[in-house]
Amino acid sequence: MSILPAISVIALFALLPALLRLQSSEKTGAREFSIACTLSAIATALLMAATARGFPLVAMPGHAVLIFAVFALFVGFRRLAEQSDSIGFSATLAFAAAAGLLVDAGSQDSFSERMIVIAGCGAALLVVIGLPIVDGRIKDKPALRAGFTGLLTFAFAGLIHAVGSAPEASPDLSASPLSLLFEFSFAFLQIFFLPALFVAVILTIENRVISDLKTMLARDPLTGALSRRALIEDGERTIAQCLADHRPAAFLQLDLDYFKQINDHYGHACGDMALAHFVTTVSAFLDGRGIFGRIGGEEFGIVLPEHTEEQAAAVAEAICRAVRDTPFGRAHQRIRLTVSIGIAAAAPGDTIMDVMIRADLALYDSKADGRDRCSIARHRQIDASARALAAAAAQLRQADVPHQDRLRHSA
DSSP states (O other), X not given: OOOTHHHHHHHHHHHHHHHXXXXXXXXXXXXXXHHHHXXXXXXXXXXXXXXXXXXXXXXXXXXXXXXXXXXXXXXXXXXXXXXXXXXXXXXXXHHHHHTHXXXXXXXXXXXXXHHHHHHHHHHHHHHHHHXXXXXXXXXXXXXXXXXXXXXXXXXXXXXXXXXXSXXXXXXXOTTOHHHHHHHHHHHIIIIIHHHHHHHHHHHHHHHHHHHHHHHHHHBOTTTOSBOHHXXXXXXXXXXXXXXXXXXXXXXXXEEETTXXXXXXXXXXXXXXXXXXXXXXXXXXXXXXXSEEEEEETTEEEEEEETOOHHHHHHHXXXXXXXXXXXXXXXXXXXXXXXXXXXXXXXXXXXXXXXXXHHHHHHHHHHHHTTSSSEEEOOSOOOOHHHXXXXXXXXXXXXXXOOGGGGGGOOO
């Protein structure tokens, strides 16, 4: 009698709390994987008991529960890949994996039985190792998804044949290479495959949660533009790369005009709508040509790689026209927006903060000249007085902001 499968049962029950915790993340498939883990532990325990006590009738419900666990796993994987919920398809795959039981029932020594176990082990290893790696590409590549589904089917077929059989019952092939391969495959499927599979599932779901959190941190929640931190980090890399390759780059600093009046006259909800509308308008115009983010309040920045100062000025003029010509609001109450823009080209040795300061000084010129226009910073020297002037300009634009409402301030 072997109690090694008890390791698998203990490991599955130990992993269950982690899967249940992941359900709170509302990630697709987490519930199905929790059900599958529970059923797998129960099935493994029943089949181990049947093998240890020599009660074949106990193995029947064990195999039935295991097939339902495989079915839940197939449903979980389809939802993890964001495929439409095809219960019939998942059920077909689960019973296809179990079909060998009807063919080879009672013939543990057959060559086909050994090949199913060996092939299942190979497929299982590929699934466990590959799942966290290919997760981000499965939903977009049908061929990869079909291949992964086939591997799962082979792995579960080998699992169903191995679980519930006693290692002592395996054929004696006189320590041949095939015998060693079979023994390894048998042990891996019976003891390690299910726990390893659920560990891979947990890692995959947690990777998605982390990725979503990174996306949330990189995006401004109100407008969907990049956050200030993401804008600066991506812009720093882009400008540094352009300068290293002796290519031009420029920065635009944008500030919505008279935004405080919109908040005061129409309310902060309307101000939020104005910001979202502005981002939509500018993003549609840029169409991926630059890195667009929100610096704070109604101030935004755009990093334009491969743009000279003159080309950036042309883009800025076009943005002013697009914003001016695209009012927002309902048909009976259209609100026209305008934007002031400061333009600065990156010079050798510049950091993004140097370029932003020059663009901010140019933006201050646009505001002083009447708003709804663009100004070019040229190559001003960034000294202590220039930095102080930039800080003073930023403070002037934030002078009327309540401390508790920083995100809704105005120029």
